[in-house]
Amino acid sequence: MPSRSSTTGRLLLGLAAGVILVGAAAPALAAETANSEFVIIRPDDLLEGDLYAGAIKVSIEGKIDGDLIAVAADEVVIDGTVTGSVTAVAPTVTINGSVGGALRVIARSLVVNGTVGRDVVVTAVDVRLAAGSSVDGDVLAWVLNMEALGHIGRDLEGSQRTLAIAGSVESDVDVSVGQLTVVDELTVSGDLGYRSDSAAEGLEMASVGGIVVHKTPLPPNIRVRALALFGRFLVVLLLTIAALGTAWGWPSRTGAAIEKVKVSPLRAWFFGAVVMASPLFLVAIGALLFTLAPPSASFPLLIILGPLVLAAFGLVLATSLVAGIPTVGRVGGVLFRKLEIYGAILVGSAVVGILWMLPVVGWLIPLIVLPLGLGGWYLSRQAEPEMPDQA
Numbered sequence: 077m078p079s080r081s082s083t084t085g086r087l088l089l090g091l092a093a094g095v096i097l098v099g100a101a102a103p104a105l106a107a108e109t110a111n112s113e114f115v116i117i118r119p120d121d122l123l124e125g126d127l128y129a130g131a132i133k134v135s136i137e138g139k140i141d142g143d144l145i146a147v148a149a150d151e152v153v154i155d156g157t158v159t160g161s162v163t164a165v166a167p168t169v170t171i172n173g174s175v176g177g178a179l180r181v182i183a184r185s186l187v188v189n190g191t192v193g194r195d196v197v198v199t200a201v202d203v204r205l206a207a208g209s210s211v212d213g214d215v216l217a218w219v220l221n222m223e224a225l226g227h228i229g230r231d232l233e234g235s236q237r238t239l240a241i242a243g244s245v246e247s248d249v250d251v252s253v254g255q256l257t258v259v260d261e262l263t264v265s266g267d268l269g270y271r272s273d274s275a276a277e278g279l280e281m282a283s284v285g286g287i288v289v290h291k292t293p294l295p296p297n298i299r300v301r302a303l304a305l306f307g308r309f310l311v312v313l314l315l316t317i318a319a320l321g322t323a324w325g326w327p328s329r330t331g332a333a334i335e336k337v338k339v340s341p342l343r344a345w346f347f348g349a350v351v352m353a354s355p356l357f358l359v360a361i362g363a364l365l366f367t368l369a370p371p372s373a374s375f376p377l378l379i380i381l382g383p384l385v386l387a388a389f390g391l392v393l394a395t396s397l398v399a400g401i402p403t404v405g406r407v408g409g410v411l412f413r414k415l416e417i418y419g420a421i422l423v424g425s426a427v428v429g430i431l432w433m434l435p436v437v438g439w440l441i442p443l444i445v446l447p448l449g450l451g452g453w454y455l456s457r458q459a460e461p462e463m464p465d466q467a
Contacts, residue, residue: 115146117156126160134166136173143177154190161194171209178213188226195230207243225260239270248286252293258282305433312429319401319421331417332456333402334409337448344451345444348399351454352447355388400445402452404428 115131117123121138126145134146136154143160146152151168154175161177169181171188178194185202188209195213196205203219205211209226217234224232228245235252242260249264252271258278267286270276271293279288323330337344362381369377401421408415408424415423432441 119156134164179211205243223259231266242281308429308433312425312432315397315400316422316425316429318397319404319425320418322398322401323405323417323421327417329456330401330405333449333452334405334417334420336455337402337406337452338409340455341448344402344455345448346451347454348447348449348451351395351450352392352399355385355392358385358388395450396446399447399450399453400428401449402456403445403449406452 113132115129115134117127117136117138117140119137122141123139124141126142127140129144129146130148131146132149134148134152136144136158137156139157139159141159144154144158144162144164146162146164146166148164148166150166151170152164152166153170153172154162155172157174157176159176161179162171162175163180165182167184169183169186171179171186171190171192174191174193176193179188179192179196179198181196181198181200183198183200185204186198186200187204187206188196188211189206190209192209192211192213196211196215196217198215198217198219200217200219201221203217203222203224205215205222205224205226205228207225210229211227212229214230215224215228215232215234217232217236219234220237222236222238223240224245225240225242227243230247232241232245232249233251237254238257239251239253239255240257240259241249242258242262244263244265246265248266248269250267250269254272255274256270256272256276258276258281260281262282264282265285267289268282268284269289269291271291273293275290276288282288358381362377362385365377365381404424404427405417405421406424407427408420408422411427412420412423428441428445432438
């Protein structure tokens with residue numbers, strides 16, 4: 077069973093990270109928690125159930141019949157057997173024995189000399205899958221330097237600055253890499269694809285069942301722009317659905333807000349801008365109070381003002397989901413005068429969404445649409461709600 081000793085300050089830090097890791101994991105019916113400077117499963121020990129370990133060093137020399145979740149300040153070493161999956165966070169992780177399930181690692185260095193029954197997912201600086209190692213599933217690696225010299229049962233994927241490869245891959249290789257080098261005999265049953273500025277070295281030692289594909293890396297700005305545009309499209313879609321749902325639930329109030337945007341756009345924008353800037357006003361007031369107040373009052377002020385500021389930011393964020401409805405409704409009504417409220421909102425959302433995606437003027441759209449619409453909502457409460465004439 078795990079040996080236990082007195083805890084230290086470094087252990088508390090490891091345990092804090094361990095709590096986060098354990099909280100993300102599915103609860104087990106039978107589990108043991110070990111927290112000491114050194115957690116050791118000795119060669120003759122058998123632990124039935126999962127082990128959650130936080131320590132300076134975690135060493136598994138015996139057998140765990142379950143999962144291992146380990147956070148270590150120094151290293152995690154598995155010389156024995158873990159029948160389930162292993163999740164490890166440590167500067168160094170070494171697998172000399174066997175892992176029956178998946179291996180998930182965040183580390184500076186990962187070395188696998190043994191076997192892994194399922195996938196390997198790793199983020200690290202250096203990774204070495206030794207010549208005698210075997211991974212039955214996929215290997216997904218986001219690392220700086222990697223050596224994949226053993227057996228991989230499925231795909232090898234990820235991104236590496238340097239990748240030295242040999243041994244066998246039973247499916248495809250698909251990596252983004254600075255330099256790919258085949259350092260010994262290599263068998264790839266599927267395709268060998270790599271995205272790199274440089275041609276691979278040592279391909280004459282590779283036997284590839286499919287094709288070898290050398291792709292040119294995408295410029296980073298293209299990838300970022302594509303993700304940003306896709307994200308904005310999803311936001312526009314979500315807000316359009318919310319707008320139509322709001323108009324269906326409260327047609328009279330929505331119509332009145334659109335009418336206020338039409339009649340008093342400057343006044344509506346001013347009121348909306350004041351409401352949306354209110355969290356910043358609270359932050360400024362809090363900073364002023366912290367400056368003027370004596371040190372003994374700083375903590376009570378934080379207790380009082382902190383929740384207020386968070387609540388204000390949360391309220392503004394929540395209202396942003398529906399704040400722009402009067403504005404987009406007005407835009408749609410201007411472009412197509414015969415549209416009813418739902419059609420005007422749909423058309424206005426599409427037009428505003430397209431303008432938001434434009435590189436130069438896109439950043440201005442939220443500054444106009446959200447305060448203007450929020451002010452329309454505010455002013456509409458001063459009058460009896462009624463359905464406006466969209467013409």
